[in-house]
Amino acid sequence: MWGIDMQKIKSMEMKGITKRFPGVIANKDIDLKVNSGEVFALLGENGAGKTTLMNILYGLYSPDEGNIYINDKKVIIDSPKKALELGIGMVHQHFMLVPSLTVSENIALGSDFESKFRLDLKKISKNIKKLSKDYSLEVEPEKKISELSVGEQQKVEIVKALYHGANFLVLDEPTAALTPQESSQLISWLRTVIKEDMGVIFISHKLNEVMSVSDRVQVLRNGKTYFSAKTKNTNIDELAKNMAGREIKLPKLEAEKTHGDILMELKHIWVKDRRGIDVLKDINLKLREGEILGIAGVSGNGQKDLAEVITGLKKAYKGEIIFGDQNIEKKSVQEIIDLGVGFIPEDRLHMGTIPRFTVKENLILKDYLKNPFSNNYILDQNYIKNYCKTTVEEYDVRCPNINTPTHALSGGNIQKIILSRELKREPDVLVAAYPIRGVDIAAVEYIHSKLLEARENGMAILLITEELEEIMNLSDRIAVIYEGEILRILDNTAASKSKLGTLMAGVVDENK
Amino acid sequence: MDIINLFELISRILIISISVSAPYIFAGIGEMFSQKSGVLNLGVEGIMMVGAFSAFYFTWAYNNVLLGIAVSLIVGAVMGLLMGFVSITLKAKQGISGIGIYMLGWGTAGTLFRLFIGGVESIDKGVENIDLPVLGRIPYLGRIFFSHNILVYAAFLLVPLSWYLLYKTPWGLKVRAVGSTPRAADTMGISVNKIRYQCVIIGSTLAGLAGAYLSIAQANMFTSDLIAGRGFIAVALVYFGRWKPFGVLKGALLFSTANAFQRWFQISGINFPYEVTVILPYLLIIVVLAFSHKGFAEPTALTVPYDREFKG
Numbered sequence: 013m014w015g016i017d018m019q020k021i022k023s024m025e026m027k028g029i030t031k032r033f034p035g036v037i038a039n040k041d042i043d044l045k046v047n048s049g050e051v052f053a054l055l056g057e058n059g060a061g062k063t064t065l066m067n068i069l070y071g072l073y074s075p076d077e078g079n080i081y082i083n084d085k086k087v088i089i090d091s092p093k094k095a096l097e098l099g100i101g102m103v104h105q106h107f108m109l110v111p112s113l114t115v116s117e118n119i120a121l122g123s124d125f126e127s128k129f130r131l132d133l134k135k136i137s138k139n140i141k142k143l144s145k146d147y148s149l150e151v152e153p154e155k156k157i158s159e160l161s162v163g164e165q166q167k168v169e170i171v172k173a174l175y176h177g178a179n180f181l182v183l184d185e186p187t188a189a190l191t192p193q194e195s196s197q198l199i200s201w202l203r204t205v206i207k208e209d210m211g212v213i214f215i216s217h218k219l220n221e222v223m224s225v226s227d228r229v230q231v232l233r234n235g236k237t238y239f240s241a242k243t244k245n246t247n248i249d250e251l252a253k254n255m256a257g258r259e260i261k262l263p264k265l266e267a268e269k270t271h272g273d274i275l276m277e278l279k280h281i282w283v284k285d286r287r288g289i290d291v292l293k294d295i296n297l298k299l300r301e302g303e304i305l306g307i308a309g310v311s312g313n314g315q316k317d318l319a320e321v322i323t324g325l326k327k328a329y330k331g332e333i334i335f336g337d338q339n340i341e342k343k344s345v346q347e348i349i350d351l352g353v354g355f356i357p358e359d360r361l362h363m364g365t366i367p368r369f370t371v372k373e374n375l376i377l378k379d380y381l382k383n384p385f386s387n388n389y390i391l392d393q394n395y396i397k398n399y400c401k402t403t404v405e406e407y408d409v410r411c412p413n414i415n416t417p418t419h420a421l422s423g424g425n426i427q428k429i430i431l432s433r434e435l436k437r438e439p440d441v442l443v444a445a446y447p448i449r450g451v452d453i454a455a456v457e458y459i460h461s462k463l464l465e466a467r468e469n470g471m472a473i474l475l476i477t478e479e480l481e482e483i484m485n486l487s488d489r490i491a492v493i494y495e496g497e498i499l500r501i502l503d504n505t506a507a508s509k510s511k512l513g514t515l516m517a518g519v520v521d522e523n524k
Numbered sequence: 525m526d527i528i529n530l531f532e533l534i535s536r537i538l539i540i541s542i543s544v545s546a547p548y549i550f551a552g553i554g555e556m557f558s559q560k561s562g563v564l565n566l567g568v569e570g571i572m573m574v575g576a577f578s579a580f581y582f583t584w585a586y587n588n589v590l591l592g593i594a595v596s597l598i599v600g601a602v603m604g605l606l607m608g609f610v611s612i613t614l615k616a617k618q619g620i621s622g623i624g625i626y627m628l629g630w631g632t633a634g635t636l637f638r639l640f641i642g643g644v645e646s647i648d649k650g651v652e653n654i655d656l657p658v659l660g661r662i663p664y665l666g667r668i669f670f671s672h673n674i675l676v677y678a679a680f681l682l683v684p685l686s687w688y689l690l691y692k693t694p695w696g697l698k699v700r701a702v703g704s705t706p707r708a709a710d711t712m713g714i715s716v717n718k719i720r721y722q723c724v725i726i727g728s729t730l731a732g733l734a735g736a737y738l739s740i741a742q743a744n745m746f747t748s749d750l751i752a753g754r755g756f757i758a759v760a761l762v763y764f765g766r767w768k769p770f771g772v773l774k775g776a777l778l779f780s781t782a783n784a785f786q787r788w789f790q791i792s793g794i795n796f797p798y799e800v801t802v803i804l805p806y807l808l809i810i811v812v813l814a815f816s817h818k819g820f821a822e823p824t825a826l827t828v829p830y831d832r833e834f835k836g
Contacts, residue, residue: 070711072832093713108708110701112824121701122712125694 021099021180021211022083023047024069029078031064035412038064039075040235046228048180051202051212053226053243055219057255057452058422061235062215063105066182069213070102071095096122101178103169105185105215109157116140116153119172144171147205161312163194181206182213187221188450191310191478192513199225217452219248231255256454263461264485265304265504271488272301275472276322276353276441281331281341283317283496291317293496295331299441299472304463306487307476308512311446314496315476316358319445322474323355324348335441349378354439356430358446358476360423364430367419371411372400374418375433407432408458424455431459435466442466445476460486478516480509494518531664537784538668544742545780546672546679547572547734551758552765552772553686554730559762560690561723562703562825563611566622568731569755570629571603575735577633580746581640583739584647592740593651593733600732603629604725612720615829626755634748644745651675651741673741675733682730686769699723703823706830716830731755760809766821775809782808 025045031038039061046052056062067073069080071089079086082098089095095102109118116137126132137153144151149167157165166186173181183202187195195218202225206212216222222229223243230240231254239254252260276299283292291314299305309315320326322333324345332339340348349355357363365374376385376396384395400414409428411421418426427447434442444463448456463486467473477483483490484507491501492515499515551568558565575596583592603625610621655661656670690696698719701709706716738754739746757779765771782805790798 072711091713092711096713102711104711108705108711110705110708112704113697113700117697118701118708120694120697121709121714123694128695129693131692131694131697 025081027079029075031075037235042237046211048211050227051214051225053222053229054215056232058424060232096176099179101173102182107165107169111158114156115168119175122176162189180211184215219251252453260453260457263464271303274298274300277334279332281328283321283328291496302470303488304467304473304475304486306483306490307493308483308490309493310516311478313493319443322443352440354434354442356444356447360426365418368417370415372414374429375400403432424451427451441472443474480512535664535668537788541781541784543672545776546676547737548776549679550730550734552761552776553682554727555758556762556772557723558727560703561699561720562823563720563724564618564827565607567625568758570626571600571728571731572735572751572755573629573633575600575732576739576750579736580739589651593736596732596736597729600729601725604728608721608724612717618827646745650744675737675741683769683773703825706825779805
């Protein structure tokens with residue numbers, strides 16, 4: 013739309029791309045080619061090198077070896093501006109939007125302005141409205157980004173790319189943070205609107221989405237290309253196997269099981285947020301021995317508050333939480349931990365671990381002051397070292413060594429560190445919030461089997477997730493939360509994806 | 525006290541308050557630009573020192589006020605370039621590099637002062653007050669608002685000008701983006717470091733001018749304790765003003781009014797230990813800062829150097 017050397021991208025090819033970071037080869041000799049009019053899926057586990065490869069295409073990283081060709085002509089992309097000028101638009105996994113600015117201000121940022129002394133936002137807003145109508149992507153130009161939901165922000169990202177003349181889109185895990193409804197909307201949008209005259213690279217973990225949206229697929233593993241095929245000639249199992257390097261089978265619970273005693277009971281819990289608005293309204297839940305209670309819901313409906321009120325991070329202004337024979341609602345976080353409540357928090361990097369601490373330090377974070385980790389307030393380094401080495405092996409945490417800073421690991425491995433820390437403490441009750449968010453399929457398999465194993469051993473687990481498949485596979489009972497209320501509690505056998513989907517949207521059909 | 529005297533008293537306090545607010549406005553608005561782009565420049569105090577010294581020296585030695593002001597601007601800009609190089613290009617921790625700039629400015633100004641001037645000198649003619657025609661004759665208001673030196677008018681014009689620059693021009697949009705989400709700005713083709721350099725240099729240039737104001741428009745002399753913490757107050761004013769030009773102005777006026785009141789109190793003959801009143805303005809700013817820390821106005825990338833290839 014703005015640049016002078018803007019042209020239609022008929023084909024984009026990356027040849028022999030290699031990129032090294034200190035100590036790691038992120039990409040090794042990767043080739044790929046995408047033509048206009050097709051959706052190309054790039055698959056791989058965490059750390060397989062997908063994002064690095066796309067950052068090279070977008071000029072954020074420069075490759076150590078290899079070249080990029082557009083319409084068979086070699087191009088040098090040394091900055092995001094250059095990529096934009098060539099017509100490549102990228103929607104990053106973590107959105108590149110300025111939260112304090114409005115939609116039109118964000119989109120205006122990359123424009124060539126007509127005047128240096130005047131910012132004509134009205135004109136930009138008008139153009140945005142027209143564009144969003146042409147592409148059937150609804151956005152409100154005057155709203156601030158911080159007021160938008162994740163799904164709306166993603167639309168802004170796509171509109172932004174199109175506004176700046178992109179005719180080739182890279183979507184890096186576009187559905188990772190979307191609700192199931194938003195995901196399916198995006199996919200059908202990609203299939204109809206975009207495919208007509210654009211090339212799209214679609215990066216995802218979610219194989220069913222890849223199968224339904226893409227024409228061709230390529231799998232990366234350890235920075236190298238392992239597999240590529242036409243989507244119609246392959247299937248989910250084959251893709252999963254190539255991603256992980258082995259067969260993957262997601263475990264399911266056997267629904268037939270008698271449940272034990274009630275370990276924890278939430279009675280009429282009410283919680284307010286900082287603005288004084290009720291975020292949890294009259295929550296009543298029972299957690300039973302050897303049972304997984306799933307909390308289904310679109311994120312942002314009070315799940316975070318529910319997890320935090322049980323673990324003591326937030327206080328209820330009404331109601332009680334009976335654990336054992338006492339009300340723990342007024343107790344401190346430390347007391348609740350010591351009484352036997354485990355927590356796998358939603359934000360694994362910042363709440364679940366201390367990013368700069370080593371793997372070893374994060375593994376003992378909750379018990380470092382207790383025997384046998386320390387004696388009379390002095391850490392027993394030998395014991396800790398051995399304990400951590402065993403744990404890392406047992407839980408298959410892939411890290412260079414136990415003294416690596418935790419933030420250097422991939423999401424799946426950080427999650428395993430948290431999982432091992434929480435499970436090895438053998439709590440009576442475990443709150444697991446979005447345990448598989450953003451982790452790859454091999455890690456999903458592992459985390460799920462561990463949770464089911466803990467259930468077998470009598471742990472009561474509260475599983476918060478918005479992945480319907482996860483909740484159906486693991487939960488004995490499923491409670492649907494909507495705007496801070498529990499709408500229904502269903503038995504696993506009585507639940508179906510469509511039923512949960514409608515409930516999650518807040519629709520309670522009294523006739524059924 | 526009758527009503528006329530009360531008016532007289534209030535207008536006297538306000539005249540002083542407005543004229544002493546100018547250096548806070550210059551330095552505060554300057555620091556606001558720097559912080560808005562993501563760079564915390566704690567060296568304002570030191571930059572004001574060298575600004576004050578150089579303005580004084582050139583005015584004193586060449587008997588030329590304009591030359592003094594011009595040199596203070598250049599010296600301020602050079603200090604900004606240095607701060608930028610250390611904290612933007614070399615990505616040093618901004619808290620520490622700012623303190624370094626402060627020490628450098630403080631030491632340089634002190635040394636040059638001993639070397640070239642040595643003793644107590646003053647200038648006869650600094651920046652002079654101008655009564656604005658017509659406006660200056662309005663009773664009370666004329667004296668309060670329209671009988672100041674040209675730098676005071678410049679300071680007050682700087683506020684709406686900065687507001688326009690930040691919120692109504694493409695450049696301002698880029699500044700706001702760079703200070704809050706530099707990676708997003710980078711992906712849109714904006715040079716994060718270029719914008720940051722510009723803002724730090726603007727900020728330091730204004731700090732140099734703030735220093736010049738103190739030496740050649742207010743005190744008409746230079747001593748090594750001339751700045752007396754005003755540079756640090758300017759940094760606090762940016763927080764107080766929630767990173768907004770009119771907010772900084774509000775803070776500068778509140779602080780300088782408290783200061784003017786405190787000065788009046790000292791000479792008023794009221795029997796009260798003056799040591800207590802001297803701390804009042806500072807106490808006020810601490811109290812206000814403590815209770816104003818709400819909302820999300822702070823540029824989120826403040827103090828974080830930008831590194832495109834950083835893998836976090």
